[in-house]
Amino acid sequence: MFIRPATQSDADTLAPLFRAFFDEDGIDTPTDAIAANLRKILADNRACIFVIAVDGRIAGFASGILTFGVEFGCAAELEDLYVCPQYRGRGWARPLLAAVLQWAEAQGASETILIITPEAEADQFLTRFYSKFGFKDSRRIMMYRSNFLSGG
Secondary structure (H helix, E strand, O other): OEEEEOOHHHHHHHHHHHHHHHHHOOOOOOHHHHHHHHHHHHOOOOEEEEEEEEOOEEEEEEEEEEEEEOOOEEEEEEEEEEEOHHHOOOOOHHHHHHHHHHHHHHOOOOOEEEOOOHHHHHHHOHHHHHHOOOOOOOOOOOOOOOOOOOOO
C-alpha cells in the first residue's frame, strides 16, 4: 500500500469511487458532473487528490482545495476522504488525511475545514474520527444554493 498524488490518468478509475462515496454520504451530484469536475480538479493547482494504491488498484482517496478569505486568509478544505469498503478497518484513512493536511500546510493554509453530512455522521461517527486530528465543531451552519436554475 502506498499513497501518491492522483493524475489525469486516474480520472476514469476515480469517478466511480467518488460516485460510491457520494451515495454513502447522501450527496446527489450527477455522475456526469462528477467526471467533469474530477478532471478539472486534477488540473487545478489549488486542489489535490491523493490516492492509496494496493496491488496497482486505487483503494481510496482524499481531496482538498484552497480558498482565500478575510477571516482566515489562505485556508484549505478537506473535501473528500474515502476508503473502499473492502479495505476499511486497516487504518488507511489516517495517512490519506495526513497527506491532505501536509499539502495544505505546504500551501500556506492557516487552517483546514471540513463538512460532514448528517448521513456520514450517523453511519460513521466522523466527528469522533476527525477530533483525533484536532478538528473541532465550529457550531456554524452550512447552507448552499445552486447557481444552476432550471426551467428557463
